[in-house]
Amino acid sequence: MNSPDQEKVLGFKRREIAPSRCQPQTPDNTYAAGFAPSFTAGRELTEIGLLQQLEQEQLINKIALQIFQASDLSYILNLAVTEIRRFLQADRVLIERYHKGESLAVAESVEPSYQSCLGKSLSSLWSGPRLKLYQQGLNEVVAQLEPVHEFSWQDLLQAQARLAIPILRNQELWGVLAVHQCSHPRNWQPDEIDLLEQLTTRLAIAIHHSELHHEIQRLNDHLESEVQARTAQLQQAYEFEATLKRITDRVRDSLDVDLILQAAIRELAIVMGVRACNASLYDLEQGTSTTCYEYTSFLSPYQGRVAKFSTTQELYSQLLRGECFQFCSLIPNPERGMVAALACPILDDQGVIGDLWVLHHKDHAFSEQDIRLVKQVANQCSIAIRQANLYAKVQEEVKTLERLNQLKDDFLSTVSHELRTPLSNIKMAIHMLRTAPNPERQQRYLQILEAECSRETELINDLLDLQRLENDSYRVSPEPILLQEWLPSIMAPFLSRAQSRQQHLQVDLPSDTPAIITDRKSLERILAELLNNACKYTSPDGSIALTVQHTAAADPKQLKLHLNNVPQPVAVTTFVIRNEADIPATEIPRMFEKFYRIPKSDPWQQGGTGLGLALIKKLVETLDGSIEAESRDGWTILTVHLPMLEADGH
Structure with a gap:
């Protein structure tokens, strides 16, 4: 309860009220102008009183019926203030809503000659003591507002008399139902106060029902949104599953990796509704990624582009670790602008072989369902690539077996012929x-x-x-050979042969050429076979040249030497045999095949087994060297590179 001093400041004073018809006639101290407990009007009911009571009950029933039938709180409040003003013949009836320290006029019925305050803040009129009395559930009954103390009411609401009944919701102040008389002061009757008390009870019920309705509506909307979201998720899951099945069926039914991956990229982009999707394959030795497959209808195409791992190392380091991640570009791409990206590696049993990228607008966030689908598609791409590689290897092995089978047949046919021909001549x-x-x-x-x-x-x-050479059972014994002393004895028969055939044979051996460490017997056979071929395929008056070169530090890879784990330069002796012979360039790759003879290129008709150059190639490789042939400008050139071997064995 407020102190008498506070009530005096508010302009209230005490007076005795005659008991109503429902109360015993004993004196009781209540507030005549100020806050007072509820009381009923009149002790004796006259016929007019009964009529007024009937009208009050009709008004209460009308509002109660609307509360029962309508769920729109705004409609109920406006109906209540309109009917109350009509019934009490007041100048203004309004409902003031109190919420979080603020007071606002939310419903109003006012005489047209007075200014409306609907929607205006009334917080300045709610002083601290007045608010506390409202919160205690006490009524404000003011027959005449004193200008000295109540200037705000008169300025803002043009009120001269005020009757305000608190509206309590769960014992907390929701607001007040206020009736103002603006034209003159007014003594508020007990039956009027009783009417407003009953109506505030009905309004409190309406507020409770409205809040329940809104809460139910909110829960219903929330439930409906959840159902819609769940339905959308299920629909998306179904579409994802159907897409994955189509991709899986393609992987199962086809071995065309290009067709499978292009279709997979397209299916993935469409079902996810993204702006672009592409797949790249890695070259781990070169450290590059090549975009091989792409589907886009909005962004600039990237297909065929090669990206180095070093340019975006932070991205490729995660992909090479097998990690899937999403991000949004902070710096606009010159061609694609700002995008949100989801990157997923393509893995097989050997490691990362490529990646799969999904691109969308910059504000998009990929869901767990999206990430799971992309991982599954990347797995299917890996399976397709692995199947294609296995199929290619099988096909290659089949071709190799077919070629070996053909070589076997050719070998048997040639050997049979070569063995039978001398026997026929002997016979x-x-x-x-x-x-x-x-x-x-x-x-x-x-x-x-x-x-x-x-x-x-x-x-x-x-x-x-x-x-023996093919079975690695051919034994060699490396030793130092001084070519200036050893080579003339090898060249002698060929110089005589060339002279008899009117051929010109030249030898270029620098006098400072160091000794070569290799197998003497193998080197002799290599040079003899190469010089024999040169004489065999050179016409009369043709030239033959043997050139010997020594390189102290040669690159093993560049010369294609058959050395294991020797990255540093090595000493190499090179033998180059050149002869004037018009051999077609298309025949050069087949020169080292077993039993192969170059057609129509033997002017002396010497014949042969066709094993010479095949045997020489194997001998050179056994000595860790390399041999190569080329034909240009009417010359056939065979080059042999032999590295220094260990003198104590091979």
Whole structure:
């Protein structure tokens, strides 16, 4: 309760009120002008009083019916103030809402000649003592507002008399129902106060119902939004699942990796509704990523572009660790601007082989469902690539087996022919010896027998040597060889042969060439076979040249030497045999195949087994060297690079 001093400041004074018809006639101290407990009007009911009571009940019932039928609180409050002003014949009736220290007029019915205060703040009129009395549930009954103390009411609301009944909601102040008389002071009757008390109770019920309705509506809206969101999630999950199934079916039914990955990228971009999607394959040795597959309808195309890992190391370091991540670009891309990106590595059992990128507008955030789908699609891309690689390897192995089978057939056919030809000649020579008429003819047939036996022996030895070389059972014994002393004895028979055929054979061996450490027997066979071929395919008056070069520090990789784990430079001796022979460039790659003979290129018709260069290639590789052939400007050039070997064995 407020102190008498506070009530005096508010312009209130005490007076005795006659008991109503429902109260015992005992004196009671209440507030005549100020806050007072509820009381009922009149002790004796007259006929007019009964009529007024009937009208009050009708008003209360009308408002109660609207509360029951309507859920719009604003409509109920406006109806209440309108009916109350009509019934009490007041100048203004308003409902003041109190919330978080602020007072606001939320409903009003006012005489047209007075200014409306609907929607205006009334906080300045709610002093601290007045608010406390409202919160205690006490009524404010002021028959005449004193200008000295109540100037705010008169200035803002033009009120001269005020009756305000608190509206309590769960024992807390919600607001007040206020009736103002603006034209003159007014003594508020007990039955009027009682009417307003009953109406505030009904309004409190209406407020409670409205709040419940709004809470139910909010919960219903929330539930409906959750159902819609869940339905959308289920629909998206269904679409994702259908997309993944289509991609999986393509991977299962096709081995065309380009078709599979392009279709997968397109399906993924469409089902996710993103702006672009692309897949790249890595070259780990070069440290590059190449965009091989792309689908976009909004952004600049990136297909075919090569990106280095070093340019965006922070991104590729995560991808190379097998991590999937999303981010938004902070610096606009010159072509694609600001985008949100989801990057996912493509992994196989050997590690990261590529990546999958999904791009959308900069404010987009990819959900867990999006990330899960992208990972699954990346896994299917990995399976497709692995299947394609396995299929390619199988096809390559099939081709290799077919080629080996063909080589086997060719080998058997050639060997059979090469072995049978000398035997046929031997058989014919023996037959002719038996019938030879004179010793000269017999001597001729004996020479044929000797030549064919040598030819047969040479073929068998070549086959055995080639077999040992291919089985790594051919043994070499490296030793120092001073070429200035050793080479002339090798060249002598070929110089004589070239002279007899009117060929020009030159040797260029620098006098300061150091000794070479290699296998003497193998080197002799290599040079003899190469010089023999040069003489064989060179026409009369043609030139043949042997050049020897020494390099103290050569790059093993550049010369394609067959050295293991030797990154540093090594000493290399190079032998270059050049001869004038018009061999087509298309025949050069096949020169080192077994039993292959260059057609129509032997002017001397010497023939041969076709094993010479194949055997030489194997010998050179056994000595850790390399051999290469080329044909240009009417010359055929064979180059042999031999590194220094260890003198104590190979």
